[in-house]
Amino acid sequence: MATMPGHSSRKVTRKDVARYAGVSDAVVSYTLNGGAPVAPATADRVRQAVRLLGYTPNASARALKLGSSNMIGVIVPDSTNPFWAELCRSVEAVARDKGYAVLVLNGYDSNALRLEYLQTLASRQVDGVLLTGEIDELDVDRFNATGVPWAMLNQPTTIEGALGVGVDLTAGARDATSHLIGHGYKRIAFIGEVTDPRYAGWLASLAEAGLGPGPVFDVPFTRAGGYASGQALAAAHDAVDAVFVSSDMLGSAVLRALHEAELAIPGDIAVVSFDGSPESEFSWPSLTTVRQPVQELAAKAVAQLLHREQPTEDEHLLKGTLILRQSCGCP
Amino acid sequence: MATMPGHSSRKVTRKDVARYAGVSDAVVSYTLNGGAPVAPATADRVRQAVRLLGYTPNASARALKLGSSNMIGVIVPDSTNPFWAELCRSVEAVARDKGYAVLVLNGYDSNALRLEYLQTLASRQVDGVLLTGEIDELDVDRFNATGVPWAMLNQPTTIEGALGVGVDLTAGARDATSHLIGHGYKRIAFIGEVTDPRYAGWLASLAEAGLGPGPVFDVPFTRAGGYASGQALAAAHDAVDAVFVSSDMLGSAVLRALHEAELAIPGDIAVVSFDGSPESEFSWPSLTTVRQPVQELAAKAVAQLLHREQPTEDEHLLKGTLILRQSCGCP
DNA sequence: ATGAAAGCGCTAACAT
DNA sequence: ATGTTAGCGCTTTCAT
Numbered sequence: 001m002a003t004m005p006g007h008s009s010r011k012v013t014r015k016d017v018a019r020y021a022g023v024s025d026a027v028v029s030y031t032l033n034g035g036a037p038v039a040p041a042t043a044d045r046v047r048q049a050v051r052l053l054g055y056t057p058n059a060s061a062r063a064l065k066l067g068s069s070n071m072i073g074v075i076v077p078d079s080t081n082p083f084w085a086e087l088c089r090s091v092e093a094v095a096r097d098k099g100y101a102v103l104v105l106n107g108y109d110s111n112a113l114r115l116e117y118l119q120t121l122a123s124r125q126v127d128g129v130l131l132t133g134e135i136d137e138l139d140v141d142r143f144n145a146t147g148v149p150w151a152m153l154n155q156p157t158t159i160e161g162a163l164g165v166g167v168d169l170t171a172g173a174r175d176a177t178s179h180l181i182g183h184g185y186k187r188i189a190f191i192g193e194v195t196d197p198r199y200a201g202w203l204a205s206l207a208e209a210g211l212g213p214g215p216v217f218d219v220p221f222t223r224a225g226g227y228a229s230g231q232a233l234a235a236a237h238d239a240v241d242a243v244f245v246s247s248d249m250l251g252s253a254v255l256r257a258l259h260e261a262e263l264a265i266p267g268d269i270a271v272v273s274f275d276g277s278p279e280s281e282f283s284w285p286s287l288t289t290v291r292q293p294v295q296e297l298a299a300k301a302v303a304q305l306l307h308r309e310q311p312t313e314d315e316h317l318l319k320g321t322l323i324l325r326q327s328c329g330c331p
Numbered sequence: 332m333a334t335m336p337g338h339s340s341r342k343v344t345r346k347d348v349a350r351y352a353g354v355s356d357a358v359v360s361y362t363l364n365g366g367a368p369v370a371p372a373t374a375d376r377v378r379q380a381v382r383l384l385g386y387t388p389n390a391s392a393r394a395l396k397l398g399s400s401n402m403i404g405v406i407v408p409d410s411t412n413p414f415w416a417e418l419c420r421s422v423e424a425v426a427r428d429k430g431y432a433v434l435v436l437n438g439y440d441s442n443a444l445r446l447e448y449l450q451t452l453a454s455r456q457v458d459g460v461l462l463t464g465e466i467d468e469l470d471v472d473r474f475n476a477t478g479v480p481w482a483m484l485n486q487p488t489t490i491e492g493a494l495g496v497g498v499d500l501t502a503g504a505r506d507a508t509s510h511l512i513g514h515g516y517k518r519i520a521f522i523g524e525v526t527d528p529r530y531a532g533w534l535a536s537l538a539e540a541g542l543g544p545g546p547v548f549d550v551p552f553t554r555a556g557g558y559a560s561g562q563a564l565a566a567a568h569d570a571v572d573a574v575f576v577s578s579d580m581l582g583s584a585v586l587r588a589l590h591e592a593e594l595a596i597p598g599d600i601a602v603v604s605f606d607g608s609p610e611s612e613f614s615w616p617s618l619t620t621v622r623q624p625v626q627e628l629a630a631k632a633v634a635q636l637l638h639r640e641q642p643t644e645d646e647h648l649l650k651g652t653l654i655l656r657q658s659c660g661c662p
Numbered sequence: 663a664t665g666a667a668a669g670c671g672c673t674a675a676c677a678t
Numbered sequence: 679a680t681g682t683t684a685g686c687g688c689t690t691t692c693a694t
Contacts, residue, residue, distance in 0.1 A: 013687060024665045029689060039663060059455040060400055061687035063391035064670050085416045089437055101455060103432050106420055124390040124432060223613045252613060259615040282554045282584040344671060355681045360673060370679060392671035395686050
């Protein structure tokens with residue numbers, strides 16, 4: 001018989017189950033959580049009652065008693081960005097596997113919002129919060145003041161007293177740029193944020209090869225930014241034969257701008273980008289890109305967050321892997 | 332002074348605040364939640380104490396007492412899909428605005444998972460769950476059995492006893508296809524799932540114009556599916572001058588396959604797609620697409636979910652809007 | 663192996 | 679305007 005949606009007949013509590021099974025409240029707990037030995041026959045009766053009554057434990061009560069909600073929070077700049085979206089989904093999967101639910105909040109790169117959300121999450125008794133973006137010592141203190149355990153999700157822990165994992169963006173960018181150099185390109189541009197570690201990697205690779213830096217297009221991580229930089233790049237294409245782009249999202253917009261300018265890729269300008277998102281595989285041409293180990297990032301961050309263990313040197317700095325596709329000139 | 336991350340000095344409770352401010356527990360509640368009049372001076376003292384002690388209300392306790400967690404759940408097939416990602420973010424924004432937090436779960440189109448997650452969410456005392464995908468009468472009963480209020484997030488409520496909003500996919504597909512017909516194309520293919528309402532819309536538009544249906548490529552909503560169908564389409568391009576694609580994600584992979592086959596877009600094959608995602612704006616060429624009113628969808632779904640009000644006829648079926656760009660042949 | 667009971671932090675009805 | 683208190687549903691110590 002179909003009742004109205006959401007019209008529960010009344011909450012079934014553990015006490016109802018106990019009464020129905022003819023045992024005390026405690027035994028129900030023991031049966032369900034294994035806190036103490038229970039006679040098989042009794043346990044069966046309890047489980048029977050649970051099923052018949054449609055009992056669902058009240059997580060709020062449990063959280064209140066235990067001081068732990070079995071939830072974690074994740075604050076990302078924008079869960080719509082393919083990279084963050086994938087990271088969030090991975091965190092959700094890892095967390096759910098451990099019995100945790102995930103609260104995702106969009107922080108839009110605002111420090112104030114980030115702190116505000118951290119408070120909210122604190123009040124919701126989350127067992128920890130994963131944070132993204134740049135932080136300084138001041139932030140560390142502020143975050144700690146909330147009393148919630150936290151860790152950085154995409155940043156290695158360079159700062160004293162902060163946990164976190166991250167991908168070695170500098171090394172990734174260096175590898176990608178070096179690959180371009182291996183193809184024989186000599187005038188290699190950069191697209192991305194110059195404050196980002198990838199900029200340093202690009203620069204380092206060039207220096208290693210004794211090449212001077214190509215033009216730099218300092219743009220935010222948005223599609224519009226990518227498109228604009230792509231247009232600028234197209235305008236400057238006489239002085240450029242390849243480009244390192246700091247993300248796939250940027251990269252596909254760059255591709256669009258280059259096509260529009262009727263430039264051949266990789267013929268006129270070769271491209272490598274960063275992230276290894278699904279989008280990069282099906283762009284035209286497919287993007288050679290540095291794949292971030294999203295799963296591993298999520299798994300390690302969650303583990304660190306939940307177990308509060310300081311990672312060893314090589315545990316907190318993961319490596320990206322270069323995926324060779326067409327945009328760089330590989331066959 | 333920087334304490335260890337997550338090392339709270341001990342939980343400050345409402346009682347601490349009360350003692351510090353020299354009032355009773357109740358007055359703290361009154362001040363914070365406005366449950367009763369409080370003398371201005373007293374209120375100030377309380378707020379002072381809250382600040383000094385760094386007090387954060389315990390949401391678990393509140394949820395237990397009130398029977399409401401101020402959280403909602405959202406179950407989507409895949410939060411990584413740009414459309415769902417945007418929808419989730421919108422839901423998050425709308426919900427947060429009303430003081431609700433959002434738990435996002437990936438259901439991967441599995442009915443079993445969906446039900447399992449609904450249970451989990453029920454036990455977490457969420458105030459409602461937004462669901463996606465196809466449902467039948469049986470599902471309605473099963474969902475209702477969980478006792479959680481729920482509503483469909485992207486599906487109009489055709490089924491008795493179910494709430495929900497949705498976009499008129501059929502009308503959207505019809506509009507898009509008709510636009511193609513307006514351009515003079517006569518052999519228009521379909522890419523997507525034939526069980527999807529968009530298929531009916533495509534068919535209807537063709538019928539209206541007295542045109543026979545072009546080739547149909549029945550593929551799931553994945554990039555790989557889009558790419559494969561694009562290749563098949565390219566192989567059949569002599570018999571086709573345009574195509575309706577059921578999503579942008581599919582659409583950009585189709586574009587890639589067509590480019591690879593050295594077909595001109597829209598010259599050889601014109602394309603319209605569906606969703607209006609950011610990706611569609613920066614593809615090459617930019618995609619003419621039916622923009623789904625994501626914000627509105629999220630806002631209405633949340634409102635319905637929280638207020639349990641049956642929507643009026645035109646409130647539960649929203650309209651998409653055709654965005655004219657280059658892939659259809661518009662200048 | 664099972665039961666009784668305290669108490670997690672909060673709200674609200676009731677008393678003052 | 680403010681204080682007292684019961685109880686939300688659960689876990690767990692301590693008895694039995």
